[in-house]
Amino acid sequence: MYVATNTSNRLYDGTGITDGQAIAAVVGYETDRYHSNYPPPVTAAGTYATLSHSPYVSSDGVQDYQESSIYQAPSGAWVFAAGSIEWSWGLYDDDEMRVADARLQVLTARALLLITAGGDPQRATSVTEAPSGS
Numbered sequence: 001m002y003v004a005t006n007t008s009n010r011l012y013d014g015t016g017i018t019d020g021q022a023i024a025a026v027v028g029y030e031t032d033r034y035h036s037n038y039p040p041p042v043t044a045a046g047t048y049a050t051l052s053h054s055p056y057v058s059s060d061g062v063q064d065y066q067e068s069s070i071y072q073a074p075s076g077a078w079v080f081a082a083g084s085i086e087w088s089w090g091l092y093d094d095d096e097m098r099v100a101d102a103r104l105q106v107l108t109a110r111a112l113l114l115i116t117a118g119g120d121p122q123r124a125t126s127v128t129e130a131p132s133g134s
Helices: 102-116
Strands: 054-057 063-066 069-072 078-081
Touching (some): 078 102
16 A cells, blocks of 8 residues: 655645555555665755655565655756556556556646656646545
8 A cells, every 4th residue: 555645745736645545556566765775866955755655565574665756856857756566556447456546646647747847836736636535
């Protein structure tokens, strides 16, 4: 389960997601997160934000966690890291009982708009809100 954090971040605007809220079926067997024993990404000051902190048990039976994040590189480019190989499972319906989550669709669209808008929050707000009850 994806567990949301820092939902005051503008990427969460219009999603209806709140801190601690979980979204099923998007944290998979291959995940990513910030590892404190490795150097963090080089970012523009004040832009790095962790968007989730999702505990899970790995295929080796080890307790671990997933994190998604967004930040701006010194070049001005924005980077969104979903942190899970199964992120796309929350974006579409298929014949294997996967059902799209409108909140995750809005979050992803906002991340892509932020990246393509060059970080301009006015342009990144053009995504419609997720339907209530998602």
